[in-house]
Amino acid sequence: MDHETLAEYQPDIVVVGAGNAAICAALSAHEHGARVLVLEAAPFEERGGNSRYTGGAFRFAYESVEDLKQISPSMADEDLSNVDFGTYTENQFFDDMYALTEYRTDPDLCELLVRNSLETAKWVAGQGVQLHPGLGRQAYKVDGKFKFWGGLALHISGGGEALLAALYQAAEKADIPIVCDTPVEQLLRDGGRVIGVRAQHKGATVDIRAGAVILACGGFESNPAMRTQYLGPGWDLAKVRGTRFNMGAGHRMALDAGAQPYGNWSGCHSVAWDINAPPFGDLTIGDQFQKHNYPYGIIVNARGERYVDEGENFHSHTYAKYGGEILKQPGMFAWQIFDSKVMHLLRNEYRIRRVTKVEADTLEELAAKLEGVDSDGFLRTVRSYNAACRTDIPFDPNILDGRHTEGLAIDKSNWANPLDTAPFHAFHVTTGITFTFGGLKVTLRAEVEDIYGGTVKGLFAAGEIVGGLFYHNYASGTGLMSGATFGRIAGKNAAALAKEMRAAA
Secondary structure (H helix, E strand, O other), X not given: OOHHHHHOOOOOEEEEOOOHHHHHHHHHHHHOOXXXXXXXXXXXXXXXXXXXXXXXXXXXXXXXXXXXXXXXXXHHHOOOOOEEOOOEOHHHHHHHHHHHOOOOOOHHHHHHHHHHHHHHHHHHHHOOOOEEEOOOOOEEEEXXXXXXXXXXXXXXXXXXXXXXHHHHHHHHHOXXXXXXXXXXXXXXXXXXXXXXXEEEEOOEEEEEXXXXXXXXXXXXXXXXXXXXHHHOOOHHHOEEOOOOOOOOHHHHHHHHOOEOEEOOOOXXXXXXXXXXXXXXXXXXOOOOOEOOOHHHOEEEXXXXXXXXXXXXXXXXXXHHHHHHHHHOOHHHOEEEEEEOOOHHHOOHHHOOOOOOEEEEOOHHHHHHHOOOOOHHHHHHHHHHHHHHEOOOOOOOOOOOOOOOEOOOOOOOOOOOOOOOOOOEEEEEEEEEEEEEOOEEOEOOOOEEEEOOOOEEEEEEEOHHHEOOOOOOOOOOOHHHHHHHHHHHHHHHHHHHHHHHHHHHO
């Protein structure tokens, strides 16, 4: 599509971005009768934002296996006799959201997310996205039976690549054009109303008029200046897990149009990430540079000291805040240490070819191989830790087993196994930032609010650019669900507004 054709397209809705939230918004708007155009800053090969890099965890409330079968019909043909899916009720979802955000999550937005999560999961599956039980990621086999924990019974089959492939196919069937290499740089306004966007396309500036605009173009985690400005010193040095295109353009445009900033602007989702990973995400690796199984070992810094409670909770409840803790350590790195008793519990991300690790048959030999670490400090830490483990309490990776340490400066609350069985394995990690928490304030209709308590007419938002849901921490799989949920809502209400504008014209 050349820029003349683009300028003449005359959509009802322009969606900015082409990831999960954006395409869900586009499909929803189309379902409600709107003519939709999607504009993506990235080239075709890199389109999709952070959604391309996700492992596919998808959090939603469910009461029974029958709920799951509505989303994953193939489960009906599987032998599930050795699987305990349990439940993940709306109340459990609320409990997790409030506990992990220290009760700061916006109660209205949180309720909208939780109450709509099951129906959104069904809707996403209806777009052709396939989901399957997350055995081995959210359930371990103990005594011959898998037991799910953490509220993530189903994962998207094939992760982010497959998610987007299905959504793009649905968009193609709906005749929704997705125009890549077309960064939006400004919102067009008439008085206080957004009436379209100004974009760069094939070297030319093009103005596209529309009845409404939906911003679904991610956070500002790819922008080192904004990371330093809002997250603080040192964050410019963090590696970026995903796309290089989330530069905060949507935030800037919206704030320039009078939008209200909202949420935890000094907070972000960040994880333990391989220290030799590239500065931005690598689509050939996806999310496999992450290292999430630290609850079954210990983590040490350059002094050889533990600095967090590795067993505070399941990794899906701590991984997004513990990544930022690495940035605070000397040299901005850490080592995750395991012995051979637990290696079978570690996910495939620990076994990829591009992994920074060392192995040894003794702890003394391992200490000498931990680059940048005080060997004596490390050995003191391990000896103290081993002696403090309550080995009389049974170990069970499927529950908060209470197998803890006693008497340490930082005790481990669960899964405290002594490091006593060779060979020993260590993985070198740093901080990898996923997305930023600060964003725009939206109504329950996904309309962007202005700084005076009204709305920026004609402007909607969905996905990581929405502020107010996440503070301090994050529950795995909530981002994809939030993007899909608010994308659906934004698409529906933007289409209704565009229809009103057509009728009034």
